[in-house]
Amino acid sequence: MDRRGLLWLVVVAALVLFGPTSCRETPPAGGLTNAATAQTPTAAPADGESTAAAPAAVLADWPELLPEEDTTLSTGIVGQIINKAPPTIMVGDCLIRPGETAQATIKLGRGFGRTTVKEFGGAKLIVTDAAGAEVFSGRTDEKGQLLFERKFDAEGNHFFRVKAAGKVDDADVAPVLFCVYVRAEQTPLAVCDLDKTLVMSGFERVMVGMAKPFDHAADVLGRLVAEKKMTIVYLTHRPDFFEASSRMWIRKNRFPPGPLFTSDVKGLLEGSGSFKTAEIARLKERFPNIQLAVGDKYSDIAAYVTNKIPSVLIPDIQWDKDKRKYWQETLTNLETVNEDVPVCRNWFEIEEALFKDVKFPPKRLIDKVRDTMRLMPMDD
Structure with a gap:
């Protein structure tokens, strides 16, 4: 077996060891979501009301890269296996049509992506728009999850960042960017x-x-x-x-x-x-x-x-x-x-x-x- 094959074997073994992912059991945060088809997890109680964000510019470019989000997986697979990787925010992009509601399941945990060995319930997460204005905040449930829901009427690239309100498990948590892409059905x-x-x-x-x-x-x-x-x-x-x-x-x-x-x-x-x-x-x-x-x-x-x-x-x-x-x-x-x-x-x-x-x-x-x-x- 070559090096790449051995590497994948380690990854698969670890994923199997730590149990099934929650990604497909809740709205697929990395997949296509809409209000009619997604299976919605219980939203965590919010600390404040969700506020309406200004419409993003149609097909906006990537927002400016913040120093604190410019991180790499420097610990690699070994760091994940020995449980030394810091708590991580996991959230995927959404692709929806105009007039639909995007549902992004945000997860806070430690482990292999949404296959976690530890979840952090009760942690406050803040969602901001690309300009840094807060649009939503809430606390994660017992599974470390928080549901972000928002209806979008116009086509465009709607960028958001998720960050923790403070340290989690005595560690800093890097903010994560995600985007709701709103496109007409016949978009090429x-x-x-x-x-x-x-x-x-x-x-x-x-x-x-x-x-x-x-x-x-x-x-x-x-x-x-x-x-x-x-x-x-x-x-x-x-x-x-x-x-x-x-x-x-x-x-x-x-x-x-x-x-x-x-x-x-x-x-x-x-x-x-x-x-x-x-x-x-x-x-x-x-x-x-x-x-x-x-x-x-x-x-x-x-x-x-x-x-x-x-x-x-x-x-x-x-x-x-x-x-x-x-x-x-x-x-x-x-x-x-x-x-x-x-x-x-x-x-x-x-x-x-x-x-x-x-x-x-x-x-x-x-x-x-x-x-x-x-x-x-x-x-x-």
Whole structure:
């Protein structure tokens, strides 16, 4: 087993050990929510009344980054396992239609995302708008949860921050940004993966805050928003305890605002392809105009094809590999890709495919891989 596989094994074992996540049992804070379909947990008693916030500007950009929220998961998995990570606020983005009520379940706990080993009930949490004005406050219930509900009539990006009123368990708690994205039903969407699609490095570098973006990726997504009026949906198989750090990475690397949806325990155990197939189908039920999906895994492309979404593959091909078995597996995978799917080597090619209608058929890389294989000696 390679290092990445061992790492995931540790993650899965820990998640299973600490029990089921509450993410899917309450309104999916990282998913699509509305008043009609969400199962609502009991809201904690509020210290003060919720006040109406001024409407956010339509498609507002990311708010200014505050020093206290600019944190990385420096403790890594080991820190989580030995229970040395500080208490954490967990809340996901919402994607709703105008006139609907967003329901974001905020959770305060210690552990693996919403799979916690300790919850903090009775803690006061404060929700502010992007400008820092308080819009809501309340105390967490016995499960460490507080429900934030708000109706939005107009399309836009509505940013909020959640912070603790003081120390929790004798520790400072970093504030967390989340957003309610309000979009019309027929808004064009582009679904994009993170790891090895926008993120150049592997998952292990993500965990220690060393992940770098692919050149030109942010520019291309920015063009999709500006010129094609698309909303970017960041759909990743990463577990939910990387939700806040993933959103921070997207912000710091100039990617356009868009809802971020992560996996829970069930999705993590099912695998990336099954998870994304189900999530995209759920997304498409309410926002059917998904015009594009980009990913690096062959299972990603299968998920997109299953949901009849035009897709682009940017495969993670390691051209310095010297094992024939690797190249045979790569060839086999490439040969499964539908001939209509552009297979691009970088985001400059993706830009040409999307904006200049340049064709990048799978055969181009299939031929290159075959040529590489011919130079490979037989494996021992």
